[in-house]
Amino acid sequence: MSAKIMVAGNWKLHNTVEEAIALAGEIASGLMRDDVDVLVCPGFLALEPVALSLSSSSVLVGGQNLYWQDSGAYTGEVSGPQLKAAGASHVLIAHSERRLYFGESEKTARLRLEAALRAGIKPILCVGETQEEREGGQTEGVLQSQLSGALAGFEAGQLGDLLLAYEPVWAIGTGLTATEEQANQAHAFMRAWLESRFDKTVANSTRILYGGSVKPANAAGLISQPEVDGVLVGGASLSAQSFLGIIQAA
Ligand code: PGA
Numbered sequence: 249m250s251a252k253i254m255v256a257g258n259w260k261l262h263n264t265v266e267e268a269i270a271l272a273g274e275i276a277s278g279l280m281r282d283d284v285d286v287l288v289c290p291g292f293l294a295l296e297p298v299a300l301s302l303s304s305s306s307v308l309v310g311g312q313n314l315y316w317q318d319s320g321a322y323t324g325e326v327s328g329p330q331l332k333a334a335g336a337s338h339v340l341i342a343h344s345e346r347r348l349y350f351g352e353s354e355k356t357a358r359l360r361l362e363a364a365l366r367a368g369i370k371p372i373l374c375v376g377e378t379q380e381e382r383e384g385g386q387t388e389g390v391l392q393s394q395l396s397g398a399l400a401g402f403e404a405g406q407l408g409d410l411l412l413a414y415e416p417v418w419a420i421g422t423g424l425t426a427t428e429e430q431a432n433q434a435h436a437f438m439r440a441w442l443e444s445r446f447d448k449t450v451a452n453s454t455r456i457l458y459g460g461s462v463k464p465a466n467a468a469g470l471i472s473q474p475e476v477d478g479v480l481v482g483g484a485s486l487s488a489q490s491f492l493g494i495i496q497a498a
Pocket of ligand 1: 280330338415419420421422423460461462480482483484
């Protein structure tokens with residue numbers, strides 16, 4: 249749907265600041281495409297140093313999470329304005345690991361979405377079903393409830409910067425990938441939901457990334473699907489060679 253494909257890397261809890269700068273440098277110097285948006289999401293400590301090291305490259309930098317208050321007595325949290333000032337253009341919201349280990353709910357996802365938009369950072373809202381839910385025929389119901397919960401109260405005009413990531417939980421870090429058809433079908437469902445809940449403009453302008461065991465070998469097939477606007481890569485984004493291989497395949 250989107251004219252420009254995005255390849256995003258989620259580095260999760262990996263890399264020291266020094267290692268993150270080195271990886272970012274390898275990616276920037278090996279990048280041969282300017283028709284693909286490339287985003288890396290380092291850990292918080294490395295975000296600003298990586299953003300500074302990439303300032304003369306087209307590679308974008310994003311956060312992996314943010315808190316919903318802009319400032320205050322919230323020990324240990326990182327806010328939207330802090331991320332923005334550190335150089336983040338995007339932020340992941342409600343990644344399944346946040347849902348699983350850190351109690352993320354639709355309500356907290358919604359608060360984080362609001363905070364990201366308020367700070368001028370493009371949110372990438374992650375949704376996806378578990379294996380059990382897929383086997384129980386609940387995939388669409390789960391996607392619908394995650395989307396409607398996180399986007400409750402929003403109006404179409406507020407969502408120009410929104411991106412979504414379809415990340416089936418059973419495919420994350422497992423080596424199992426959704427088939428091209430499964431990915432395309434889920435994305436089509438999400439886009440249709442956006443149109444019915446908001447309007448055609450939101451449906452057509454929202455990039456929907458696929459995430460879950462994306463590798464150089466399967467990236468081209470997934471990205472060639474009409475409803476897939478890019479990929480969100482975990483494990484394979486930790487090596488410049490495999491991440492660049494995915495970008496080349498896009
Ligand atoms: P994976 O992770 O590519 O290692 O499966 C994807 C993600 O968690 O975004």
